[in-house]
Amino acid sequence: DAGITQSPRYKITETGRQVTLMCHQTWSHSYMFWYRQDLGHGLRLIYYSAAADITDKGEVPDGYVVSRSKTENFPLTLESATRSQTSVYFCASRGGAEADTQYFGPGTRLTVL
Amino acid sequence: GQNIDQPTEMTATEGAIVQINCTYQTSGFNGLFWYQQHAGEAPTFLSYNVLDGLEEKGRFSSFLSRSKGYSYLLLKELQMKDSASYLCAVLDSNYQLIWGAGTKLIIKP
Numbered sequence: 001d002a003g004i005t006q007s008p009r010y011k012i013t014e015t016g017r018q019v020t021l022m023c024h025q026t027w028s029h030s031y032m033f034w035y036r037q038d039l040g041h042g043l044r045l046i047y048y049s050a051a052a053d054i055t056d057k058g059e060v061p062d063g064y065v066v067s068r069s070k071t072e073n074f075p076l077t078l079e080s081a082t083r084s085q086t087s088v089y090f091c092a093s094r095g096g097a098e099a100d101t102q103y104f105g106p107g108t109r110l111t112v113l
Numbered sequence: 114g115q116n117i118d119q120p121t122e123m124t125a126t127e128g129a130i131v132q133i134n135c136t137y138q139t140s141g142f143n144g145l146f147w148y149q150q151h152a153g154e155a156p157t158f159l160s161y162n163v164l165d166g167l168e169e170k171g172r173f174s175s176f177l178s179r180s181k182g183y184s185y186l187l188l189k190e191l192q193m194k195d196s197a198s199y200l201c202a203v204l205d206s207n208y209q210l211i212w213g214a215g216t217k218l219i220i221k222p
Contacts, residue, residue: 001184040214041214042117042200042202042211042212042213042214042215043156043202043212044212045199045209047212058209071176075169090155097195098143098204098208099143099144099147099156099161099163099204099208101161102146102158103158104155104156104157105155106154107154107155
């Protein structure tokens with residue numbers, strides 16, 4: 001199906017474990033983003049990517065790693081999960097023009113025990 | 114620092130009109146977005162303003178005043194399905210989106 005998808009939709013893990021959240025888009029958008037959303041905060045940018053093999057840090061990158069070997073995929077890895085990383089994670093993508101609209105995936109609700 | 118302010122919560126009545134305000138202080142300005150987010154779902158695009166004035170799109174309108182650092186989203190003929198959070202986001206000088214915390218809109222019958 002066309003669009004942007006995320007998996008898993010829900011994940012429970014334990015402190016110290018490695019977790020990878022997947023994001024896949026079928027629009028061939030050049031830009032992809034990872035956000036976290038917590039109560040009382042706006043969406044906060046973790047990492048973004050302008051194209052395959054090009055990634056850059058956002059506002060809150062510590063504890064996260066990303067890669068982008070293919071245009072359509074942008075996985076986010078928590079190398080050693082902490083309770084403070086319990087959150088809802090959204091992936092988004094947009095076209096190449098700077099003011100293009102960002103389109104969001106359905107989100108992954110992650111709980112770190 | 115960069116800052117976007119929106120009311121945390123608003124309540125309105127079905128069939129009425131509501132205005133959700135957003136004020137911003139950012140390093141540069143390249144446009145302002147409004148998104149709607151229903152509980153447990155992803156944000157979805159509503160509008161984009163880059164020039165001063167009012168943009169109308171059906172029951173929803175968005176206004177921008179760049180000199181005042183101010184925008185509002187106007188929702189007319191409110192329906193129960195409009196109960197959601199409304200997110201204001203500014204594209205700054207580096208073309209990064211800076212997000213407000215969102216306004217939760219509660220519609221009462």
